[in-house]
Amino acid sequence: MTYLDHAATTPMRPEAVEAFTAALTGARNASSLHAGGRRARRLVEESRESLAEVLGARPSDVIFTGGGTESDNLAVKGLFWSRRAADPQRRRVLVSAVEHPAVLDTASWLAGQQGAVLEKIPVDGTGLVHPEALRAAVQADPSSVALISVMWANSEVGTIQPVAELASIAHNYGIPFHTDAVQAFGQVETSFAASAADALTISAHKIGGPVGVGALLLRRGLELEPHLHGGGQERDVRSGTLNTPGVAAFAAAARVATAELPAERLRLTDLRDDLVRRVLAEVPGAVLNGAPSGAGRLPGNAHLTFPGCEGDSLLMLLDAHGVECSTGSACSAGIARPSHVLLAMGVEEAHARGSLRFSLGHGSVAADVDALVAVIGQVVERAGRAGELAGLTSRI
Amino acid sequence: MGIVSGMKVLAAMSGGVDSAVAAARAVDAGHDVTGVHLALSRSPASDRGGSRGCCTLEDARDARRAADVLGIPFYVWDLADRFEAEVIDQFVADYAAGRTPNPCVQCNERIKFSAVLDKALALGFDAVVTGHHARLDPDGTLRRSVDLAKDQSYVLGTLRPDQLAAARFPLGDSTKAQVREEAARRGLGVADKPDSHDICFVAAGDTGAWLRDRLGPRPGPIVDSETGETLGEHDGAYAFTVGQRRGLRLGHPAPDGRPRYVLEVSPVTSTVTVGPARALDMRSLVAERIVWPHEGPVSCVAQVRAHGGVVPAVVRARGEELDVQLVEPVRGTAAGQAVVFYDGDRVLGGGRIRSLAA
Numbered sequence A: 001m002t003y004l005d006h007a008a009t010t011p012m013r014p015e016a017v018e019a020f021t022a023a024l025t026g027a028r029n030a031s032s033l034h035a036g037g038r039r040a041r042r043l044v045e046e047s048r049e050s051l052a053e054v055l056g057a058r059p060s061d062v063i064f065t066g067g068g069t070e071s072d073n074l075a076v077k078g079l080f081w082s083r084r085a086a087d088p089q090r091r092r093v094l095v096s097a098v099e100h101p102a103v104l105d106t107a108s109w110l111a112g113q114q115g116a117v118l119e120k121i122p123v124d125g126t127g128l129v130h131p132e133a134l135r136a137a138v139q140a141d142p143s144s145v146a147l148i149s150v151m152w153a154n155s156e157v158g159t160i161q162p163v164a165e166l167a168s169i170a171h172n173y174g175i176p177f178h179t180d181a182v183q184a185f186g187q188v189e190t191s192f193a194a195s196a197a198d199a200l201t202i203s204a205h206k207i208g209g210p211v212g213v214g215a216l217l218l219r220r221g222l223e224l225e226p227h228l229h230g231g232g233q234e235r236d237v238r239s240g241t242l243n244t245p246g247v248a249a250f251a252a253a254a255r256v257a258t259a260e261l262p263a264e265r266l267r268l269t270d271l272r273d274d275l276v277r278r279v280l281a282e283v284p285g286a287v288l289n290g291a292p293s294g295a296g297r298l299p300g301n302a303h304l305t306f307p308g309c310e311g312d313s314l315l316m317l318l319d320a321h322g323v324e325c326s327t328g329s330a331c332s333a334g335i336a337r338p339s340h341v342l343l344a345m346g347v348e349e350a351h352a353r354g355s356l357r358f359s360l361g362h363g364s365v366a367a368d369v370d371a372l373v374a375v376i377g378q379v380v381e382r383a384g385r386a387g388e389l390a391g392l393t394s395r396i
Numbered sequence B: 001m002g003i004v005s006g007m008k009v010l011a012a013m014s015g016g017v018d019s020a021v022a023a024a025r026a027v028d029a030g031h032d033v034t035g036v037h038l039a040l041s042r043s044p045a046s047d048r049g050g051s052r053g054c055c056t057l058e059d060a061r062d063a064r065r066a067a068d069v070l071g072i073p074f075y076v077w078d079l080a081d082r083f084e085a086e087v088i089d090q091f092v093a094d095y096a097a098g099r100t101p102n103p104c105v106q107c108n109e110r111i112k113f114s115a116v117l118d119k120a121l122a123l124g125f126d127a128v129v130t131g132h133h134a135r136l137d138p139d140g141t142l143r144r145s146v147d148l149a150k151d152q153s154y155v156l157g158t159l160r161p162d163q164l165a166a167a168r169f170p171l172g173d174s175t176k177a178q179v180r181e182e183a184a185r186r187g188l189g190v191a192d193k194p195d196s197h198d199i200c201f202v203a204a205g206d207t208g209a210w211l212r213d214r215l216g217p218r219p220g221p222i223v224d225s226e227t228g229e230t231l232g233e234h235d236g237a238y239a240f241t242v243g244q245r246r247g248l249r250l251g252h253p254a255p256d257g258r259p260r261y262v263l264e265v266s267p268v269t270s271t272v273t274v275g276p277a278r279a280l281d282m283r284s285l286v287a288e289r290i291v292w293p294h295e296g297p298v299s300c301v302a303q304v305r306a307h308g309g310v311v312p313a314v315v316r317a318r319g320e321e322l323d324v325q326l327v328e329p330v331r332g333t334a335a336g337q338a339v340v341f342y343d344g345d346r347v348l349g350g351g352r353i354r355s356l357a358a
Helices: A014-024 A035-054 A068-086 A101-113 A131-139 A163-172 A244-282 A311-320 A340-344 A349-353 A366-389 B017-028 B057-070 B080-096 B103-122 B161-165 B176-185 B207-215
Strands: A062-065 A092-096 A117-121 A145-149 A177-180 A199-203 A214-218 A301-305 A355-359 B008-012 B032-039 B074-078 B127-129 B134-136 B142-144 B220-224 B230-234 B261-266 B271-275 B281-291 B298-303 B311-318 B321-331 B338-343 B346-357
Touching: A014 A244, A035 A062, A035 A244, A062 A068, A068 A092, A068 A101, A068 A145, A068 A177, A068 A199, A068 A214, A092 A101, A092 A131, A101 A117, A101 A177, A117 A131, A131 A145, A131 A163, A145 A163, A163 A177, A244 A301, A244 A366, A311 A355, A311 A366, A311 B074, A340 A349, A349 A355, A366 B103, B008 B017, B008 B103, B017 B032, B017 B057, B017 B127, B017 B176, B032 B057, B032 B103, B057 B074, B080 B103, B080 B207, B103 B127, B103 B161, B298 B321, B321 B346
Parallel strands: A092 A117, A092 A145, A145 A177, A177 A199, B008 B032, B008 B127, B032 B074, B220 B271
Antiparallel strands: A062 A214, A199 A214, A301 A355, B134 B142, B142 B346, B220 B230, B261 B271, B281 B321, B281 B346, B298 B311, B298 B338, B311 B321, B338 B346
């Protein structure tokens, strides 16, 4: 099996499995006052310190959650509610047009149900948010902006945003800035302090930790309306019994991913460049979407359009050859819809439908690229025949 | 069922019991089977309401679970745009033109055994398996299911030979009860799932209300066929079907005191004509969009609705149409319906009813 879908989820690292299983045995509630509870609490707090350290944050910034989607919801809704409560004029929510649905749909919900005004900041053809575009949107009426959210790196095309610059625009006007760093964390250096973001989302299972645990890094002193009410376990911002094994495994995965990052970044960049070069050699009409290789792109991401093909045909044929990848955007029914990211980048709908994301991660090796390159030509040819029936014009 | 072992087959899986068992039998027969659920709705409801059973996310999940049980790959194909253009828009246009369409026939002709079949063949599959209750002989002859109550040969009767050539119906020799029993035996969770009856894209089964939403009010008179008198008003002729008796809301009784039925729907003049039951009797019809590989007059039986009996008929080809003399009259049949001809349980061909005459 050739796994080229690490951006969807990446296998748990042995260190994370060990930390997870160790904490499962004899588990206690980290809020209990007895000796076992104190042991669990110590594990949680050490994990918090460990995560804070690798993220350039203070331990008290870290709020553990149930995952990236919850962290994004908490940041976007929580900041909107608290900012509007302080000043009813603050109704504008500025997010980039290429955000993950966990941000985009949350902002749409606020607009539909809570009186927010959603404004999507456009991107260029590579998926990049230009600081001028954000500045122009803010300047139209700075006092009415509740919050700004721009992801650190795009989940589909891997474009890395100038987060620090965008955050500083927000701060010039005293507006809180959130960034979804789910895809960036573990692939590129992600420092909460250096980014100057006020809130930052991360998820464990994208870096080799377990599913069902994530965190929101939230600057101390920033008001945020909670969603989950109850015991107030996490700074009174998030209630719920702490997921001690998940948190311990998250921290273990983060330590390893961060230690390996400098070498892995170079290794994955080379492997990805090799993948792109060889796929383009096999399929000369294919197009690489997003930023060129370099500092502006996630090292493990290759996102390609195969004109004349439908993405679901390509995926099915590759799957039959044991190559697992993604069309980049799947809905709950498994239907491949044209990606909102590509459409925002100006890609026409027919091309957007014919795209695949190959994502590399820890454990990816040259043989994975070889396996893809060995079959991609015939797969594209066959999918192209099906695409002609669907009225797609083949340009290959 | 005429499957050579070891083919690559695509199993269309609605999420219902029939298509799940059909896929299972294809696996048993030694084929390389891939399951596909057709997403036909642009905005699928998240769960089932009423007796619908194919188009919700819950149905997609049921199909996925069945594929998991069978250990076959499974994908969802998004055909919502094609379905909208080829089935739903046509359905609306037919009603707007005073015809009574059968969307299942249209879906089989244009979606399942056209868009899906063509895509499957292009992607390297040899055949498409569905859970239809019908038999398909190795020579391409379509026949009724052994379970006459569940027989679906009527909605397949207008498929061309080239469409049938790549179709496989593994359930034709089984009764529905046997299929359910087999599903339970195989551990397929859909064994007890109710049959679907309504038109899949019409919520709550209220076709009249659904059409009103699409077409808007188009009021007009309800006219007596014998006296020419206007008996009442209606909001839209499209909401009426030939043979309909209920919901006419006529002010006063007919001269003979007998109930009146819709005889004719004329969207151009927005007129609904009503009259006595005997005026519904039709003794001949003309069919268009035909599949008819026969010469000379053929004596056979004709079926004009999905769940109905047959009448003896004599069929003559005339260019692209069929002239059909019905030895016994049919009652309450409308233009737009499919007509399928049988010799015993064998399908001879069929078409779409263009017009009927008494």
